[in-house]
Amino acid sequence: MSAVNHVVEIRDLHKSFGNLEVLKGIDFTVDRGQVICVIGPSGSGKSTLLRCVNLLEEPTKGTVLVDGADLTDPDIDIDAARRQIGMVFQQFNLFPHLKVLDNLTIAQRRVLKRGKAEAVRVARENLAKVGLEDKANSYPAQLSGGQQQRVAIARSLSMDPDLMLFDEPTSALDPELVGDVLTVMRKLAQDGMTMLVVTHEMAFARDVADRVVFMDGGVIVEQGPPSQVISDPQHERTKIFLRRVLDPTHVEVGGASDVDTLDASRSHETGTPPVDPTHRGGGGVGGF
Amino acid sequence: MTTTTEPAGPAGKTPGRSGGLSPRKRQQIIRYVQYAVFVGLVVVAALLADWPRLSDQFLNFGKLEGRWGTLFTTALKNTIIYTLLAYAVGMVIGLVVALMRLSQAAPYRWFALVFIEIFRGLPALLILVLFAFVLPVAFPIFANPPGGVYFQVAVGLGLVGAAYMAETIRAGIQAVPKGQLEAARSLGMSRGRAMISIVIPQAFRIVIPPLTNELVLMFKDSSLVFALGVTANEIELTKFGESISIEKVNPTPIIAAGLAYLIITIPLGFVVRRLEARQAKAR
Ligand SMILES: Nc1ncnc2c1ncn2[C@@H]1O[C@H](COP(=O)(O)OP(=O)(O)OP(=O)(O)O)[C@@H](O)[C@H]1O
Numbered sequence: 001m002s003a004v005n006h007v008v009e010i011r012d013l014h015k016s017f018g019n020l021e022v023l024k025g026i027d028f029t030v031d032r033g034q035v036i037c038v039i040g041p042s043g044s045g046k047s048t049l050l051r052c053v054n055l056l057e058e059p060t061k062g063t064v065l066v067d068g069a070d071l072t073d074p075d076i077d078i079d080a081a082r083r084q085i086g087m088v089f090q091q092f093n094l095f096p097h098l099k100v101l102d103n104l105t106i107a108q109r110r111v112l113k114r115g116k117a118e119a120v121r122v123a124r125e126n127l128a129k130v131g132l133e134d135k136a137n138s139y140p141a142q143l144s145g146g147q148q149q150r151v152a153i154a155r156s157l158s159m160d161p162d163l164m165l166f167d168e169p170t171s172a173l174d175p176e177l178v179g180d181v182l183t184v185m186r187k188l189a190q191d192g193m194t195m196l197v198v199t200h201e202m203a204f205a206r207d208v209a210d211r212v213v214f215m216d217g218g219v220i221v222e223q224g225p226p227s228q229v230i231s232d233p234q235h236e237r238t239k240i241f242l243r244r245v246l247d248p249t250h251v252e253v254g255g256a257s258d259v260d261t262l263d264a265s266r267s268h269e270t271g272t273p274p275v276d277p278t279h280r281g282g283g284g285v286g287g288f
Numbered sequence: 289m290t291t292t293t294e295p296a297g298p299a300g301k302t303p304g305r306s307g308g309l310s311p312r313k314r315q316q317i318i319r320y321v322q323y324a325v326f327v328g329l330v331v332v333a334a335l336l337a338d339w340p341r342l343s344d345q346f347l348n349f350g351k352l353e354g355r356w357g358t359l360f361t362t363a364l365k366n367t368i369i370y371t372l373l374a375y376a377v378g379m380v381i382g383l384v385v386a387l388m389r390l391s392q393a394a395p396y397r398w399f400a401l402v403f404i405e406i407f408r409g410l411p412a413l414l415i416l417v418l419f420a421f422v423l424p425v426a427f428p429i430f431a432n433p434p435g436g437v438y439f440q441v442a443v444g445l446g447l448v449g450a451a452y453m454a455e456t457i458r459a460g461i462q463a464v465p466k467g468q469l470e471a472a473r474s475l476g477m478s479r480g481r482a483m484i485s486i487v488i489p490q491a492f493r494i495v496i497p498p499l500t501n502e503l504v505l506m507f508k509d510s511s512l513v514f515a516l517g518v519t520a521n522e523i524e525l526t527k528f529g530e531s532i533s534i535e536k537v538n539p540t541p542i543i544a545a546g547l548a549y550l551i552i553t554i555p556l557g558f559v560v561r562r563l564e565a566r567q568a569k570a571r
């Protein structure tokens with residue numbers, strides 16, 4: 001069996017919503033300890049792919065193996081399978097009626113049947129991991145977005161998952177809060193967690209990912225190490241996408257983007273003065 | 289085109305001020321006229337009314353002498369018991385029907401829909417009478433139900449309440465963001481567990497104001513028990529007021545019963561408004 005080292009193995013995955021075919025035959029694997037970043041334009045099916053991995057969406061066709069178990073088998077105990085798979089959502093989805101600590105203990109107690117003392121111990125351990133021990137007794141609404149997302153990560157970790165799925169975990173955050181969440185995710189990767197991350201954070205993908213998967217139109221266009229896919233993309237669609245993401249103000253940049261333009265786009269410290277594309281001189285008014 | 293800065297020039301003919309009066313002034317005058325008409329009508333009504341007769345008929349609380357105890361310890365108490373029993377039954381059945389309405393199994397959905405349409409579509413009085421008189425014949429086990437009229441009321445009014453509460457609770461469940469169920473499921477919770485621990489508690493928070501309002505409605509509907517044959521011990525406010533009124537040939541006891549209802553409904557209404565305001569603020 002080749003499945004031993006593949007935490008995730010996806011074969012010929014198709015997913016349609018009505019007549020709309022969103023995933024058109026996806027094949028890929030994630031090995032233990034690997035970090036895979038999935039990038040691609042909006043609507044390309046990244047979230048759908050991720051949600052098929054824990055069966056929040058039911059694949060139309062194909063197989064999804066997680067830890068060797070076929071999730072598409074109708075007789076599988078899907079709740080048991082999901083215990084191994086942590087999921088972090090763009091909108092955090094913390095339980096607003098429960099305190100932070102209870103957010104972390106409820107599934108441990110109800111699903112894993114852990115005793116209260118143990119559940120609390122595990123919860124506090126994971127809160128410490130994300131730097132939020134002192135927020136145990138707060139309600140989610142009392143936390144910033146970045147803190148909420150870190151609690152959501154700790155909540156998933158409390159189930160001792162084999163695999164963590166992240167669906168654009170920083171997209172809903174104010175820019176100054178993104179770093180805290182990414183730091184937690186980097187640490188997680190260093191500790192050997194197997195991670196499948198949909199993200200627009202190219203710096204994170206470049207630094208942390210073992211492999212970057214570029215999706216467009218429901219298929220994987222290209223995949224490989226970040227040094228290849230991000231820094232030296234082969235396909236025209238990848239190049240166009242990266243140009244847009246890395247340097248949104250310079251749409252007509254010539255060559256493939258490299259690491260330098262990447263950093264430049266994150267902090268506006270380039271020599272070139274930014275040309276505002278929205279600035280249209282209408283009526284000759286002084287504007288600002 | 290240059291616009292002058294201040295409209296109040298000496299020869300200030302500004303657009304929007306065609307007549308001599310500003311819209312605000314005109315509004316004020318209309319308001320005063322309304323007040324005057326209203327006060328006038330009240331005064332006329334007060335002058336035309338036969339006050340001595342009115343107070344003799346409707347505020348003759350002496351007619352209740354010796355009955356105040358029964359009013360509060362029996363009639364009001366029974367009204368509250370009928371209400372709470374029916375409300376509890378309605379809440380439980382309402383929750384079940386709401387869940388059936390949202391079930392993935394089509395037969396459950398249909399059953400829930402039929403249930404809701406029937407019990408919302410029929411008058412509560414009819415259902416109560418139906419349960420009191422028809423069911424014991426149809427099902428002999430109901431001939432002598434434990435709890436007698438209390439049982440009949442709990443089931444009859446409870447089913448009516450359940451139909452309304454089911455729709456309210458369903459709306460509450462649907463108002464809980466989909467991500468909550470997904471987060472719970474992704475933590476390995478079964479659908480049922482996720483509903484119990486995550487979705488339903490949030491749904492109830494959302495629908496507490498309308499459910500409290502339902503309690504007010506049910507409190508008033510408990511007066512329909514009046515149509516059933518009840519013993520002196522089972523009497524509730526409306527029946528109490530009516531029977532003493534007949535006995536004393538004076539409607540004041542009905543007023544007294546009405547005041548007893550208001551003792552409960554006005555504070556509850558206040559609570560509902562507070563809850564609604566708090567929720568509006570939390571949005
Ligand atoms: N439940 C659904 N029902 C119908 N269509 C859906 C559903 N979920 C997603 N889609 C459609 O599937 C396509 C892919 O959606 P998906 O969310 O996977 O894209 P994405 O790559 O994650 O995009 P984004 O970067 O905007 O999150 C979109 O066209 C979307 O409208």
Ligand SMILES: [Mg+2]
Nearest residue numbers: 046047048168
């Ligand atoms: Mg998405």
